[in-house]
Amino acid sequence: MTHKLAVLPGDGIGPDIVREACKVLETLRTNFGLDMAWEEAPVGGTAYDQSGHPLPEATLELARGADAVLLGAVGGPRWEALDYSVRPERALLALRKELDLFANLRPAKVFPELAGASALKPEVVAGIDIMVVRELTGGIYFGEPRGVEELPDGRRKGVNTLVYASDEIERIARVAFDIARKRSGRVCSIDKANVLESTELWREVVTDVGTREFPDVELSHMYVDNAAMQLVRAPGQFDVMVTTNMFGDILSDEASMLTGSIGLLPSASLNTEGAGMYEPIHGSAPDIAGTGKANPLATILSVGMMLRYSLDESELADRVERAVEKVLEDGLRTPDIAAEGEQAIGTAEMGDAVVAALRG
Numbered sequence: 001m002t003h004k005l006a007v008l009p010g011d012g013i014g015p016d017i018v019r020e021a022c023k024v025l026e027t028l029r030t031n032f033g034l035d036m037a038w039e040e041a042p043v044g045g046t047a048y049d050q051s052g053h054p055l056p057e058a059t060l061e062l063a064r065g066a067d068a069v070l071l072g073a074v075g076g077p078r079w080e081a082l083d084y085s086v087r088p089e090r091a092l093l094a095l096r097k098e099l100d101l102f103a104n105l106r107p108a109k110v111f112p113e114l115a116g117a118s119a120l121k122p123e124v125v126a127g128i129d130i131m132v133v134r135e136l137t138g139g140i141y142f143g144e145p146r147g148v149e150e151l152p153d154g155r156r157k158g159v160n161t162l163v164y165a166s167d168e169i170e171r172i173a174r175v176a177f178d179i180a181r182k183r184s185g186r187v188c189s190i191d192k193a194n195v196l197e198s199t200e201l202w203r204e205v206v207t208d209v210g211t212r213e214f215p216d217v218e219l220s221h222m223y224v225d226n227a228a229m230q231l232v233r234a235p236g237q238f239d240v241m242v243t244t245n246m247f248g249d250i251l252s253d254e255a256s257m258l259t260g261s262i263g264l265l266p267s268a269s270l271n272t273e274g275a276g277m278y279e280p281i282h283g284s285a286p287d288i289a290g291t292g293k294a295n296p297l298a299t300i301l302s303v304g305m306m307l308r309y310s311l312d313e314s315e316l317a318d319r320v321e322r323a324v325e326k327v328l329e330d331g332l333r334t335p336d337i338a339a340e341g342e343q344a345i346g347t348a349e350m351g352d353a354v355v356a357a358l359r360g
């Protein structure tokens, strides 16, 4: 059966990195028998400019009907003055919510060749392989009430609300425990239960799910401030980390620096039916948009996750991962992972190199 893919390049470096990921998909189709067809649609600021809305109905329908969605990134200074209801980032949140993509998997794995590219000492990051499991459709990014209101005395009040219901916590906890069973058998749940009632509930529910359904998995808890510190002090202590939407957003950006660059971290956002959206964890990087400096590997590795989690093509997923390893072993580097004085290549050349490695 032909896999139906929706490709949403978005803004900034989005189109550049998605172009390279599509080269990889095309190579898998022509050389390795991947039966797929993709359709492209605008999202984010680009869509707003075209149609006055960052998530046009046609784009949402395309995503709904697809077996998997590949997204680049959205947002940029050009759209920062817009009302929140039509900001590019709303499109991303709406897609996640509409498709019920509550489980966001963000693996942070250090490639041996890049241990020296990390901001930390090579011996601290050697062998790091962390899976951040981030709750993606709840928490403070979605809670009501929200907004900015005018107070009678003329001051303005900004409000966002951190809400979690027990079933939302249960389902993300199950995802994390399940993944841990296939890895080291350890989960660390990150919260701020010493201050926030909503995350006190988080801790209670995660503990309940663990005790009742996953007694074989070792569960620990950590406050988010300590976790942020431990991630750079001794990241090797972590295997699966499960946490709320905002904490996971922040900690995964931090974890990317163990690997050398945010341009290396892919992600999968999944619902219970196995359909998913795949995107790099980084944003639209307006500071390097149009310069050819963006690292496309996070997006290419997101294609790998798509093959594994939504398309049931794990052999092809292995091939993509091996091709990325090969280009890194061969010393190819975009500027974000090049050592000082080391020759760097551009976005398209990196994509071409992965394609060449795939072809063998």
Ligand SMILES: NC(=O)C1=CN([C@@H]2O[C@H](COP(=O)(O)OP(=O)(O)OC[C@H]3O[C@@H](n4cnc5c(N)ncnc54)[C@H](O)[C@@H]3O)[C@@H](O)[C@H]2O)C=CC1
Pocket: 013, 017, 072, 073, 074, 075, 076, 077, 089, 092, 261, 262, 263, 264, 279, 280, 281, 282, 283, 284, 285, 286, 287, 288, 293, 294, 295, 296, 298, 336
């Ligand atoms: N998933 C998404 O679509 C996301 C969108 N955003 C949006 O992106 C825009 C920029 O946000 P920032 O906070 O600057 O975060 P960002 O992740 O876009 O960039 C942070 C830094 O990392 C660098 N970087 C990011 N991706 C890279 C890549 N593939 N290769 C090399 N370097 C890379 C950038 O050049 C920049 O210096 C904002 O409008 C923000 O709202 C931010 C995060 C996620």
Ligand SMILES: CC(C)CC(=O)C(=O)O
Pocket: 089, 092, 093, 141, 249, 281, 282
């Ligand atoms: C619009 C933001 C919530 C996107 C982001 O930073 C992320 O998902 O990592």
Ligand SMILES: [Mg+2]
Pocket: 249, 250, 253, 281
């Ligand atoms: Mg983020």
